[in-house]
Amino acid sequence: MNYYLVAFVAFVGYFLYKCYIYPLYLSSLCKIPGPPVNNFILGHYASLLRNDLNEAFTHLARQYGGIVRLFFMKNVKKGVLGESIILAEGDSHKRQRKMMNPSFAFANVKEMFPVFTQAGHKLKDIWMKQIGNKEEERITITTLISKVTLDVIGLVGFNYEFNSTTSESKLVQAYSSIINANPPILFLALIDLFPFIGNIPNPYMNQFIESIKIIKNTSERLVAEQKNNPVQGKDLLSLLVKANENLPVDEQLTHDELIGQVMTFLVAGHETTSIALSWALYFLAKNPDIQDRLRKELLDVLTDCNHFPTYKEIEHSKYLECVLKETLRITPPVAILRRYNLKDEIMNGYVIPKKTPLVITIYAIHRYPLVWGDDAESFNPSRWLDPEIKSKVSNNNFLPFGAGTTNCLGMKMAQLEFKSILSFRLVEGFTFKKKYIDLTNNFLPFGAGTTNCLGMKMAQLEFKSILSVIVRNFEFRLVEGFTFKKKYISTKPIPGIDLLVSKIDY
Numbered sequence: 001m002n003y004y005l006v007a008f009v010a011f012v013g014y015f016l017y018k019c020y021i022y023p024l025y026l027s028s029l030c031k032i033p034g035p036p037v038n039n040f041i042l043g044h045y046a047s048l049l050r051n052d053l054n055e056a057f058t059h060l061a062r063q064y065g066g067i068v069r070l071f072f073m074k075n076v077k078k079g080v081l082g083e084s085i086i087l088a089e090g091d092s093h094k095r096q097r098k099m100m101n102p103s104f105a106f107a108n109v110k111e112m113f114p115v116f117t118q119a120g121h122k123l124k125d126i127w128m129k130q131i132g133n134k135e136e137e138r139i140t141i142t143t144l145i146s147k148v149t150l151d152v153i154g155l156v157g158f159n160y161e162f163n164s165t166t167s168e169s170k171l172v173q174a175y176s177s178i179i180n181a182n183p184p185i186l187f188l189a190l191i192d193l194f195p196f197i198g199n200i201p202n203p204y205m206n207q208f209i210e211s212i213k214i215i216k217n218t219s220e221r222l223v224a225e226q227k228n229n230p231v232q233g234k235d236l237l238s239l240l241v242k243a244n245e246n247l248p249v250d251e252q253l254t255h256d257e258l259i260g261q262v263m264t265f266l267v268a269g270h271e272t273t274s275i276a277l278s279w280a281l282y283f284l285a286k287n288p289d290i291q292d293r294l295r296k297e298l299l300d301v302l303t304d305c306n307h308f309p310t311y312k313e314i315e316h317s318k319y320l321e322c323v324l325k326e327t328l329r330i331t332p333p334v335a336i337l338r339r340y341n342l343k344d345e346i347m348n349g350y351v352i353p354k355k356t357p358l359v360i361t362i363y364a365i366h367r368y369p370l371v372w373g374d375d376a377e378s379f380n381p382s383r384w385l386d387p388e389i390k391s392k393v394s395n396n397n398f399l400p401f402g403a404g405t406t407n408c409l410g411m412k413m414a415q416l417e418f419k420s421i422l423s424f425r426l427v428e429g430f431t432f433k434k435k436y437i438d439l440t441n442n443f444l445p446f447g448a449g450t451t452n453c454l455g456m457k458m459a460q461l462e463f464k465s466i467l468s469v470i471v472r473n474f475e476f477r478l479v480e481g482f483t484f485k486k487k488y489i490s491t492k493p494i495p496g497i498d499l500l501v502s503k504i505d506y
């Protein structure tokens with residue numbers, strides 16, 4: 001008997017059983033409704049990634065209901081985030097979270113306020129100069145917003161001046177090469193299915209690895225500088241290093257974990273806010289009446305164009321708050337959350353075996369007509385003043401912050417078993433042991449539960465501070481015929497957003 005042949009046949013049989021026969025025909029998940037699998041190798045990858053993934057999820061949720069079964073799986077690995085809180089689980093997550101919580105306390109976030117308003121004015125001054133004496137200028141708003149928010153996280157995160165608006169820093173280039181990488185969908189799907197492909201030299205992975213090196217080196221330098229020359233600053237890193245030193249050794253963050261947090265702050269702290277601000281300006285340009293209403297509210301308090309808003313002025317601007325919420329509702333910068341259940345659960349009457357990879361589509365939840373009404377697809381900040389909507393959306397739903405999952409693009413991914421993914425919403429009473437999330441939430445731009453976004457308060461204040469200065473000083477209009485897309489799983493606009501910008505001369 002040819003043992004090699006037997007071993008080979010057994011291997012192929014096992015592979016087929018595990019990857020196709022069991023998940024497609026035998027698993028209890030088969031009973032869950034979902035679109036037919038029409039690509040044997042790529043599963044739903046092929047059809048979903050060809051489209052705007054978030055729109056595709058929204059469409060599926062409408063077609064099949066609150067729970068949908070899909071075939072494909074990606075696993076986020078360390079790469080961009082190192083040993084960070086975002087990828088930590090269980091006790092390790094609890095320990096890191098406990099240590100990081102105080103740095104994000106509101107009293108601390110309030111201290112960051114002057115940096116946010118200065119950022120708004122920096123953006124304003126550069127655009128003023130760019131427009132010069134012209135009546136109007138076409139500006140790719142996304143470029144500078146991203147740089148300004150990176151400078152903000154440099155200052156409030158590490159007391160470090162990246163100066164990215166004035167110099168072409170390597171860090172900015174590293175980020176843009178990761179974020180703007182556009183590998184073919186087939187490449188992404190194959191790397192997911194066969195992770196070893198990621199180890200074969202190819203232009204996408206080489207560029208990615210090089211960029212990660214730059215981000216990691218910068219993070220290491222920032223930690224080393226803080227440790228060697230401790231400044232009693234209020235920046236996130238100083239506070240973290242100080243808190244760490246006061247803990248018993250077994251509870252302290254390791255050196256690698258500290259580097260990981262810096263990488264997390266850099267990624268989570270600038271790209272998300274930048275995406276939100278960019279969409280806000282786009283929607284304001286698209287809806288001139290809403291833009292006028294916001295500007296009117298701002299002009300009441302920001303009477304002088306050079307005035308730096310105070311914390312109170314920002315907090316009292318109610319319509320600005322509505323614009324923030326509506327932007328995060330309609331284009332949540334983190335559009336999905338990933339979870340898995342630690343034990344068998346029943347969801348909507350279906351058995352969900354433990355460790356099933358689950359996708360919570362924030363984007364689809366935020367467009368659920370039963371909560372948001374028939375105009376769920378429209379940008380309508382006034383809905384946040386409507387008592388009926390307010391009663392449906394409790395504060396509880398707005399607390400959590402999530403982890404940036406968009407970084408998985410081109411990233412080294414591990415294990416791909418051909419498993420099922422579920423996209424669902426509004427499943428009452430279902431809980432996750434690993435990272436608890438209450439699925440009755442219907443507004444969760446900042447994620448949910450014990451892993452909710454630590455930077456939530458900071459991001460909201462930063463958004464409002466910058467937007468108030470900008471909308472006070474400029475008018476925005478759409479560029480006729482200009483189109484852009486959202487990047488795969490995120491809502492990042494690619495290649496960017498061009499708007500026509502003119503000065504407000506009073």
Ligand code: HEM
Nearest residue numbers: 268269272273334401402403446447448451453454455459
């Ligand atoms: C508009 C801006 C932002 C949005 C929409 C956002 C959204 C999210 C989301 C959805 C999560 C995952 C929550 C979960 O898994 O349940 C998350 C996690 C996180 N975010 Fe943000 N974020 C933003 C800004 C920031 C900022 C400015 C920081 C500051 C550095 C930050 C730091 C973090 C951290 C540290 C986590 C991990 C929390 C944990 O795992 O315990 N985020 N964020």
